[in-house]
Amino acid sequence: MTGPITTGTDLARLRELNSLSVVRALRGNPPSTVTELASRTGLSRPSVDLITQILVSEGWATVIEPTGSSVVGRPARRYQFNAAAGYVIGVDVGVHKILGLVADLDGTVVHTVRRQVAPDADPQVRLAALDRAIADCFTKTKLAPDDLWALTVGVTGPVDATGRTTLFTPLPGWSAVDPVAYLTARYPCPVYVENDCKLAAVAERWHGVAQDADDIVYVLAGMRTGAGLILDGTLRRGYGGAAGEIGALRAVRWLTAPSHLENCPGAPETISPDDKAAWVFTTARAGNADAQTAVRRYVRDLAVGAAALVLALDPQVVVLGGGFSRSADLILEPLHRELQRLCLRVPEIRASTLGDESVALGALRLSLDEADQRMLSTGLSALSAARRS
Incomplete structure (x- = not known):
């Protein structure tokens, strides 16, 4: 009884898959020797040696030549992925x-x-x-x-x-x-x-404060309020791209939440709405009662939509982003209290550190x-x- 026939196409595909395995082993790691790459990929050392040479010749990897060493014998070459x-x-x-x-x-x-x-x-x-x-x-x-x-x-x-x-x-x-x-x-x-x-939301899981989470609700807190959802590590867009647009429901009060800051008594009429919100947060920090009331009312309305998303999705983390996240010291604690009042389980709430990038x-x-x-x-x-x- 004969075994399965291996075609040239099969061998070419196998070589391609092995090359991709070596590239994955190179990316995100320090420069590596053939021995290290063989251990990381499970491929034989001779196979990895040949693959790295091909990757270098085709521009996918670069060689770091060994330098002098006190150890007997010539140090091994190291390879790194050519990110350029x-x-x-x-x-x-x-x-x-x-x-x-x-x-x-x-x-x-x-x-x-x-x-x-x-x-x-x-x-x-x-x-x-x-x-x-x-x-x-x-x-x-x-x-x-x-x-x-x-x-x-x-x-x-x-x-x-x-x-x-x-x-x-x-x-x-x-x-x-x-x-x-x-x-x-x-x-x-x-x-x-x-x-x-x-x-x-994608950025927070990649380089932000939610790198350890697969279930994330990102809340944009600014003069506009919105949300982004990541569930099971996957960005959720919805059938028509409107997943997370809970603010469209007027009963959620996200549409009008920033008005508490815009209409704060005592706020200068000559400054823009964005600057007016910053003025309210700064003045609230200084102890102004009207400003503190405006912030409290804003957070209360923000919490309604956040609670609806938490109850529906049960995320591990809620990330507070947007321009108002710079005032997280005034928002996080009262937001947590509101969610405790509204939700069965309150996830950890973290403030974004990525700024406007x-x-x-x-x-x-x-x-x-x-x-x-x-x-x-x-x-x-x-x-x-x-x-x-």
């Missing part, structure tokens, strides 16, 4: 700003660009600012178009499967924009558009996920051939 084999971009298209981040395939940010945009800017002005920001990313990092593996953009409002925000968005005229089509016509790489709160970082993470999927589905050999052509 490709780059990704994440962009936050916000109400007030365009923030872009460029990272290599290890996720190391190599360039940041920030451009201010007027809140009432029309789509053409906002898209022009986006174009300039991405152009700056290419210029400053000296990238060629083919060096870019993925581009992800975060926007305000529920994003459907086509990348459009047709339900609602505070960006003037943006519901008529097709950002995926617009950007795909300009850049030869996969383009994704996602909701800003969802991307902020959270959305762009989440966009970067989604771009990196696309790069990882591209390596897995296309294969290193095919990618190498494409780069040489």
